[in-house]
Amino acid sequence: MLRQYELVDRVLEYDPDADEALLNRAYVFSMHAHGSQKRASGDPYFSHPIEVAGILTDLRLDDETIATAILHDTVEDTVATPQEIERLFGPSVARLVDGVTKLSKIEAQSDNERAAENLRKFLLAMSDDIRVLLVKLADRLHNMRTLHHIAKPEKRRRIARETLDIYAPLAERVGMYEFMREMQELAFEQLEPEAYQSITRRLAQLKGSGVDRIATIARGLKDVLARAGIDADVSGREKHPYSIWRKMEERHISFEQLSDVMAFRVVVATEEECYRALGVVHRRWPMVPGRFKDWISTPKRNGYRSLHTSVIHAENTRVEVQLRSRAMHAEAEFGLAAHWAYKEGRGRPDADHSWIRDLLEILDTAATPEELLEHTRMAMYADRIFAFTPKGELIQLPKGATPIDFAYAVHTDLGDEAVGAKINGRVVPLSHVIDNGDQVAILRSQGQAPQPAWLDVAITGKALAAIRRHLRHKERDEQLTLGRKLLDDIVRRLPASLADGATALALRRLK
Structure with a gap:
């Protein structure tokens, strides 16, 4: 768990003008408010909000958001009141904390109704300030990382299903792909344990074959681009077990029939070099028809921009190649959080997210909890x-x-x-x-x-x-x-x- 000075230093490192006193007050208040409460792991409950705040410092978020993360469970799980939060930390932090609060005390007749009501209030709060979503995603991510400590299998599965249905798609919609992938992975492990074990075992066998094929292909890509005068950072990885499983399900094929389990990322200086690098790659290796996507000329709804193609490498091995500029790469890793305005007057990065407006319109028109959940899943997936x-x-x-x-x-x-x-x-x-x-x-x-x-x-x-x-x-x-x-x-x-x-x-x- 991050100590008080470590957390504050992290924020000051990327935002020297941050309100140090606000962060210190939030840390001390949350620690006293949660007192001797324990998590399922046996750790002090206070460690959870601090870890959530730590996740958000990696995204370089502003001091109000970090304070909100530290305080986000105090109103629900302690004797602290919204009025007290507003008096001590100001109306902005109080509003954010209110938006993030889990709302678990809502009386409802069924799980679906409770989930729908939580989602309804959460989306309304999120529409007012997208930072509510960023804190909630970090909160859910840390809960998923510690999910194995919960004793009841049915409760673990319920939380995993909710994560897969609602929170992972929300992370994808604001371009926070690292959050999305980790949530999917952790939820997949709980919901389909046999499939998860089977795929991870086969991926381990590929790694243990003695030849680091990913490093070899990445070096080859970099050399081909360098000979064409393009300076590129090239990295490769195996695709994640959840994405492999989804492809197997969608295409009704076995792991052995799945040809593209490796993905490579080419990061260059400019947008123009993305297209030049694409031409070099396609001249060197045959392109797989129907697998090219230009997300630069027509960005995804969440602002994601990149070129995606699949080529046939040596020994008929299909590999996916993503090409993007350094600016695109920053946005692709952290999405909306990559360009959150720390100070007022620099514009709101969430202003163009029309999908939030679509979800709010669905909130107004859905008649039943089941309808709300069905339509929001459609809109996000x-x-x-x-x-x-x-x-x-x-x-x-x-x-x-x-x-x-x-x-x-x-x-x-x-x-x-x-x-x-x-x-x-x-x-x-x-x-x-x-x-x-x-x-x-x-x-x-x-x-x-x-x-x-x-x-x-x-x-x-x-x-x-x-x-x-x-x-x-x-x-x-x-x-x-x-x-x-x-x-x-x-x-x-x-x-x-x-x-x-x-x-x-x-x-x-x-x-």
């Missing part, structure tokens, strides 16, 4: 394609999306009034699947309204939530109209007319 509006605006959608999904991604009103679409100038039905790079124009009519059949066509959480909301309102309006008609018919057959206010009185009495 899906592989993306790129389509364009007639004016050239880029719209990112999951694979398999239709014009209905496209229309709702542009604007809810456009989705509600969609009657058809033109893709690349050709009229198509709303059930048509959009391909990567398509130009999509939505045909609309003010007399149109969402149809029940659209639920079988739309795949994005945003579209499904909006369609279901409209259908619920329509059904309610129809029931109200029918109810009024039935009441009027009954009243007309009564022997005497109703007194003024009788209907209102009856409605109140009958609730």
Whole structure:
């Protein structure tokens, strides 16, 4: 566990203007507040928030975020109050702590309802300040690192499943790939222990074959690029067990049939050199068709930029090669956290994360906890394609999306009034699947309204939530109209007319 001076020194090293007194006060307050509480491992509970703060110093986050990490469990797990946090540490830290609080005391009827309510409040807090998410991800990562200390297998599996369904996709969506990979790995070990052991055992056998193939291929890549006049840092690794397992599941193949278990990263000085290096690699080794992706010209929704290709190396070995500039590499490692503004006035890096706005819209329209969890998972997990509006605006959608999904991604009103679409100038039905790079124009009519059949066509959480909301309102309006008609018919057959206010009185009495 980091000592008080070690933690403060870490922050001052990258941010000399940090509020040292704030960090010291938070450290002492948290230590006293948690007192003699213990974790499942037997360690003092206080060690957990300090380790979370330590993880965030690696991301070079500002003093308020580090203080929040130190204090994040005090309101939930000790006698400390939100008012006390605000009085001692200011409104900004108090607001962040409130956003990160685990909300485990919420009364709910089922695990799904509790998870959905936690997610709802968490996303609302996150939308106000993305640092809430960064602290929560670090909190979850440390909990996963110590998950093996929990005695009950079913509790470990529940936490692992929640991590895989919600927190790993959230980490991916803000580009924090190292967090995402470690969470997936730790959750995979709990949820599929036999598959995890099998894959790690086979990876160990590859390593123990006596030849360091990764180092050999990396040296070869570096030499080929150097001969072309490109100075590059080249590193290689085996793919992670979870990503290998997912590919085996998706392609229905065995480990032996999986050809690309090695990935190499080429980091050069500029964007221009990325494309030059790509040309050199493709001239030297045959490219695997369909495996090239240009995330530089069309970045991922989380801002990730890189060139990805797969080539056939010696002895028919497929290897994946990622090429990026040094600036891209910094963002790829730490995502949104790589350019968090420490001081006010430098702009918010989370301003462009439209997926957060999409999730919040789903929060407003989902009727049940199950619907909320289903739609948020869809919004966070899906592989993306790129389509364009007639004016050239880029719209990112999951694979398999239709014009209905496209229309709702542009604007809810456009989705509600969609009657058809033109893709690349050709009229198509709303059930048509959009391909990567398509130009999509939505045909609309003010007399149109969402149809029940659209639920079988739309795949994005945003579209499904909006369609279901409209259908619920329509059904309610129809029931109200029918109810009024039935009441009027009954009243007309009564022997005497109703007194003024009788209907209102009856409605109140009958609730």
